[in-house]
Amino acid sequence: MSAERYRVGISSSDGDGVIDCDATDTLLRGALRNGVALSYECNSGGCGSCKFDLLEGEVENLWPEAPGLSPRDRRKGRLLACQCRPISDCRIKARVEASAPPIRPSRREVAFVGRKALTPGMAEFRFVSEGAADFLPGQxxxxxxxxxxxxRAYSMSNTANEDGHWRFIIKRMPGGKGTGFxxxxxxxxxxxxxxGPYGNAWLREDNERDIVLIAGGSGLSPVVSIVRAITSSERFSGRKVYFFYxxxxxxxxxxxxxxxxxxxxGVELICHTAVSDAALARExxxxxxxxxVHELVEQTLGDxxxxxxxxxxxxxxxxxxxxxxxxxxYRVPFDQLHFDRFF
Ligand SMILES: Cc1cc2nc3c(=O)[nH]c(=O)nc-3n(C[C@H](O)[C@H](O)[C@H](O)COP(=O)(O)OP(=O)(O)OC[C@H]3O[C@@H](n4cnc5c(N)ncnc54)[C@H](O)[C@@H]3O)c2cc1C
Ligand code: FES
Incomplete structure (x- = not known):
């Protein structure tokens, strides 16, 4: 049985559009599945970049306490597109980016295959789906x-493949419900x-610059995906890749x-690591x-x-x-920076 769908009008500074949104989808996911690039980052209620104003119609707010809205946003009646589902046709005002990532997200089931411990609190989890695992490195x-x-959002640590293999490096959060499970x-x-896939911090192939990958704590997974992609493709041959962790x-x-x-x-891979807790380092x-880690980058690359x-x-x-x-x-242009904040 197919789920109910609603028409959602989206007004932005670039004009108006309409999407057909499944009633089980949030407005953000509905828009992205339609190829409309509603502004977003975390898809998890934490960053606030998917804020919108509801102009007409009704939505269900799945997580009213989500930290992505400030008290001022709440006073103004703003909502988060990653946490609201339509329950009628509606019209919203939101920020829309010029283009969406090339692969549209879709739902599937995956079966857990196993996990390999990397540190006492971090492991690489492996799952398999029917059909291909289609995503860009870093998503x-x-x-x-x-x-x-x-x-819960988790970044893939492997690269796209026809066999349906999905891997994620996941760090256990003390008291965390998702990682506990x-x-x-x-x-x-x-x-x-x-x-999935979601996310904007995917590996760009449209320039010849050398590459800097930086990860802190649980941020390892997407940069491992990127380094796996770079080292297995001739496209990046001759580049220097700095990996900071x-x-x-x-x-x-x-x-x-x-x-x-x-x-x-063909790539020169240079790895630098640092630890921040002096007592643990001494012990x-x-x-x-x-x-x-940002200080390590500065000491290594400077100007x-x-x-x-x-x-x-x-x-x-x-x-x-x-x-x-x-x-x-250091005046690095913003379009040379691609990042995900793990809320
Ligand atoms: C873009 C992105 C990519 C990430 N990639 C990774 C990764 O590769 N590896 C990794 O270890 N971690 C990653 N994280 C962090 C991960 O998503 C979890 O926040 C983290 O594992 C802690 O989850 P938890 O359930 O154990 O902790 P909890 O404290 O139980 O939950 C933390 C998070 O769950 C969400 N949440 C909690 N309650 C609700 C609710 N009622 N409704 C909706 N959402 C709720 C919120 O996002 C919250 O920040 C990523 C986060 C983001 C935003
Ligand atoms: S994308 Fe909705 S709060 Fe981050």
């Missing part, structure tokens, strides 16, 4: 986990929902283990750099920063520090 998917409210209750063969303590650093499985064909006898294309992912304080340093201190 993410929304996973629906049984009994958990809201879906994934690490403690998910069993081999269990099926979960996967909707920062963790709290030495036991968080697992990049060597991941990178040694790669065979860089473990860490002799490498002790600083935040050369504007020469590179940047991809970075991780917790908001880390991505904001990198963005500030690159744009304000």
């Amino acid at each position: 993410f998917a929304m996973l629906s986990l049984p009994g958990i409210d809201g879906e 994934l690490f403690d209750r998910l069993g081999t063969g269990d099926r979960i929902g996967l909707d 920062g963790g709290r303590g030495p036991q968080d650093i697992c990049t060597e283990r991941i990178l040694k499985t790669l065979e860089p064909s 473990a006898g860490w002799e490498g750099p002790r600083c935040f 050369r920063m504007p020469e590179f294309e940047f991809y970075f992912c991780g917790p908001p304080p880390m991505t904001e520090a990198v963005q500030r340093m690159a744009m304000i201190d």
Whole structure:
């Protein structure tokens, strides 16, 4: 039985459009499935970039307390397109980008195949779907986990393939409901929902610049996907690729283990790691750099920063520090920066 669909009119500074939105979809997902690039980042209620004004009609708000809205937004009646489903035909005013990523998101089921521990709190999870796993390196998917409210965003760590293989590097969050389920209750063969791909921090092929990849903590997954794509494609032959990874303590650093499985064909891959917690570093006898990962990038690249294309992912304080340093201190043009903040 097909679900009910509603017509949603979207007014933006570039003009008006209409989409057909499935009643089970949020307005954001409905728009993206129609190829309309409503502005967004996290698809998880955290960043606020999908804010809209409801001009006509009714919506159901799936997570009224979502942190992406400020008290001022709430006073003005603003809503989040990633958290609202249409319950009638409606009309909204929202920001729309010039173009949507090339692959439209779709839903499927995946079966859990297994996981490999990378650190005491982080593992690479493997799933398989029927049909191809189609996404760009650096993108993410929304996973629906049984009994958990809201879906969780996880970035793929592998590359697109015809065999339906999906991999995700996931960090356990103390007390987290989603990661608690994934690490403690998910069993081999269990099926979960996967909707994707989403995200704007995908690997660009339209320039010849050398590449800087930066990850902090759980931000490793999408940059591993990008490095796997770069090292297996002749398209990037001759490029230098700097890979920076920062963790709290030495036991968080697992990049060597991941990178040694790669065979860089024609690219020069240079890896730098740092830990930020001085006490953990001392305890473990860490002799490498002790600083935040953006400081490591600055010490290594300094004034050369504007020469590179940047991809970075991780917790908001880390991505904001990198963005500030690159744009304000070193004048890297904004269109050379591609990032996901993991709310
Ligand atoms: C774009 C993006 C990509 C990400 N990629 C990765 C990755 O590759 N690896 C990784 O380890 N982490 C990643 N994360 C973080 C991940 O999505 C989770 O936030 C994290 O794993 C903690 O989840 P939890 O359920 O354990 O914690 P919890 O504290 O239980 O939940 C945290 C998150 O779940 C969502 N949430 C909570 N309650 C609700 C609700 N009622 N309705 C809707 N949503 C709700 C919110 O987004 C919240 O921030 C990514 C986040 C984003 C935004
Ligand atoms: S995309 Fe909706 S709050 Fe981030």
